[in-house]
Amino acid sequence: MAYSDKVVDHFNNPRNMGSFKKDEEGVGTGMVGAPECGDVMKLQIKVQNDTIVDAKFKTFGCGSAIASSSLATEWLKGKTIEEAQKIKNTDIVQELNLPPVKIHCSVLAEDAIKAALADYQKKADGVLADAK
Amino acid sequence: MKLPIFLDNHSTTPMDPRVLDTMLPYFVEKFGNAASRNHAFGWAAEEAVEQARKQIAKLIKADPKEIVFTSGATESDNLAIKGVLEMYKEKGDHIITSSTEHRAVLDTVKSLEGKGKAAVTYLPVDKFGMVNPEDVRKAITEKTILISIMLANNEIGTINPVKEIGKIAKEKGILFHCDATQGVGKIPVDVQDMGIDLMSFSAHKMYGPKGVGALYVRKKNPRVRIAAQMDGGGHERGMRSGTLPVPLIVGFGKACELCEQEMAKDTVRLIAMRDRLEASIMKALEESYLNGHPTNRLPGNLNISFAYVEGESLLMGMKDIALSSGSACTSATLEPSYVLRALGVGTELAHSSIRFGLGRFNQDDEIDYTIKKVIEIVTKLREMSPLYEMAKEGVDLKSVQWAAH
Numbered sequence: 366m367a368y369s370d371k372v373v374d375h376f377n378n379p380r381n382m383g384s385f386k387k388d389e390e391g392v393g394t395g396m397v398g399a400p401e402c403g404d405v406m407k408l409q410i411k412v413q414n415d416t417i418v419d420a421k422f423k424t425f426g427c428g429s430a431i432a433s434s435s436l437a438t439e440w441l442k443g444k445t446i447e448e449a450q451k452i453k454n455t456d457i458v459q460e461l462n463l464p465p466v467k468i469h470c471s472v473l474a475e476d477a478i479k480a481a482l483a484d485y486q487k488k489a490d491g492v493l494a495d496a497k
Numbered sequence: 498m499k500l501p502i503f504l505d506n507h508s509t510t511p512m513d514p515r516v517l518d519t520m521l522p523y524f525v526e527k528f529g530n531a532a533s534r535n536h537a538f539g540w541a542a543e544e545a546v547e548q549a550r551k552q553i554a555k556l557i558k559a560d561p562k563e564i565v566f567t568s569g570a571t572e573s574d575n576l577a578i579k580g581v582l583e584m585y586k587e588k589g590d591h592i593i594t595s596s597t598e599h600r601a602v603l604d605t606v607k608s609l610e611g612k613g614k615a616a617v618t619y620l621p622v623d624k625f626g627m628v629n630p631e632d633v634r635k636a637i638t639e640k641t642i643l644i645s646i647m648l649a650n651n652e653i654g655t656i657n658p659v660k661e662i663g664k665i666a667k668e669k670g671i672l673f674h675c676d677a678t679q680g681v682g683k684i685p686v687d688v689q690d691m692g693i694d695l696m697s698f699s700a701h702k703m704y705g706p707k708g709v710g711a712l713y714v715r716k717k718n719p720r721v722r723i724a725a726q727m728d729g730g731g732h733e734r735g736m737r738s739g740t741l742p743v744p745l746i747v748g749f750g751k752a753c754e755l756c757e758q759e760m761a762k763d764t765v766r767l768i769a770m771r772d773r774l775e776a777s778i779m780k781a782l783e784e785s786y787l788n789g790h791p792t793n794r795l796p797g798n799l800n801i802s803f804a805y806v807e808g809e810s811l812l813m814g815m816k817d818i819a820l821s822s823g824s825a826c827t828s829a830t831l832e833p834s835y836v837l838r839a840l841g842v843g844t845e846l847a848h849s850s851i852r853f854g855l856g857r858f859n860q861d862d863e864i865d866y867t868i869k870k871v872i873e874i875v876t877k878l879r880e881m882s883p884l885y886e887m888a889k890e891g892v893d894l895k896s897v898q899w900a901a902h
Contacts, residue, residue, distance in 0.1 A: 368813065373813075376810070376813055376814070379881060382880075382881055384886060396883065397900060398899070398900070399899030399900060400844075400845035400848075400884060400894060400899065401843070401844035401845050401848075401899070403807055403824060403825050403826060403833065403845075403848040404807065405882075405883055405884055405899070406883070407883035407886075423881055423882060423883040423886060424881060424882070424883065425805060425806065425807055425881075425882040425883060425884045425885075426807050426810065426826075427807055427809035427810050427813070427824070427826040428809060428810050428813040430807075430810075431810060431881065
């Protein structure tokens with residue numbers, strides 16, 4: 366199976382690969398997938414004033430999974446929480462030209478975005494609750 | 498050194514140029530049909546086929562008349578299993594095989610099982626991938642008509658105790674079929690000594706051409722009979738109809754002759770290169786696990802799982818080296834290697850496996866390059882792996898509640 370140029374580019378030059386400290390202020394962490402399924406994605410966002418100022422990922426998985434999460438971090442940066450919620454797996458499929466067998470990689474990336482946003486929200490709500 | 502490097506010699510082997518040389522005259526010049534008995538064109542073709550039959554038989558210590566040409570090992574496996582079942586159905590319908598056989602055997606018996614034509618016992622293997630001959634003995638029933646166990650595994654290279662299994666088969670009067678596709682030409686094979694009654698093998702795994710294989714069918718002690726699976730001109734003593742592909746057969750014969758002459762030399766070279774590859778990788782990369790038997794395996798085989806990185810991404814990172822992986826992402830079924838699973842290798846490590854297959858034409862500098870690349874890419878992908886990060890932080894990955902998808 367041949368990979369699209371964009372998948373190869375993200376694989377060879379992953380964007381925003383790395384980690385934030387999970388307990389850092391404004392950081393939301395999403396971890397999805399399972400090792401026995403062959404892919405695990407960790408996606409993190411750093412939020413300031415409702416805007417995602419930075420994003421990082423680490424992925425165990427095939428080239429398409431790595432590319433999907435790398436692309437997701439690229440897209441997340443600069444978006445508001447609300448805008449980030451709207452990223453769909455089909456957008457990733459289209460951008461990376463993923464074949465049908467690799468669609469689950471994009472689904473996983475969308476799940477990771479949602480999980481990171483939810484984690485951030487939970488933490489933010491917690492901070493609010495503590496303040497009260 | 499030329500890129501890409503071919504280290505996937507279990508999938509196929511490059512043809513030896515000396516094989517090609519012997520084949521060439523049989524395309525245009527000596528194009529006769531080996532079944533044409535009445536003219537010089539046919540005679541020349543027949544003579545070439547019989548010469549090849551001798552070369553092939555010699556390599557496996559058989560009689561030339563015991564060689565039946567087929568299109569390859571898949572057809573040989575089908576012919577052996579279906580042919581025996583059909584011929585001996587009054588005697589029984591039970592087949593004993595193992596869980597790590599090639600799909601050509603497993604899917605054949607499963608298809609027969611599904612149609613209600615056979616009852617099948619799938620023997621487990623030990624952690625090295627070996628069948629225990631005593632398990633074979635215990636599985637035998639009054640209805641057992643065939644034991645089908647491979648010589649060497651195509652993924653992990655483990656060599657089965659075929660001689661012991663052959664002895665049990667003989668003792669119990671049951672036919673023994675051996676899929677020896679990965680073994681013939683690589684390790685010594687002696688159908689007499691090993692007690693094999695039917696044996697499948699293929700030319701393209703031993704530096705010969707694709708599209709031709711053989712089924713060894715024992716002629717005496719006992720005389721094995723199989724029902725043909727294709728109707729036609731009754732070629733190959735009625736067992737396999739179809740005009741013989743003379744150039745391919747000539748090449749197959751030459752490939753066998755070369756293997757016989759060069760096996761000892763090739764083996765020494767391959768083991769030295771393979772062991773160096775293994776030792777260098779294992780030394781540089783922690784949590785790398787050898788799959789298969791540490792010593793009792795094919796000279797050119799090396800199968801390693803690299804914890805925390807996924808196989809397909811490893812292959813993608815080494816695009817200029819042709820390798821194969823047990824990862825689900827590289828298979829059509831989206832399941833990780835059933836062979837590794839049968840050994841008790843965890844699913845996550847099965848996803849992380851790489852098979853190196855060394856062959857006659859690999860050189861030391863290619864191994865050097867591969868060692869360097871493997872270390873580079875595994876290190877890079879581990880840096881990228883959340884699992885590696887967690888393991889380094891001391892998280893027990895088995896204790897994590899993963900959301901399977």
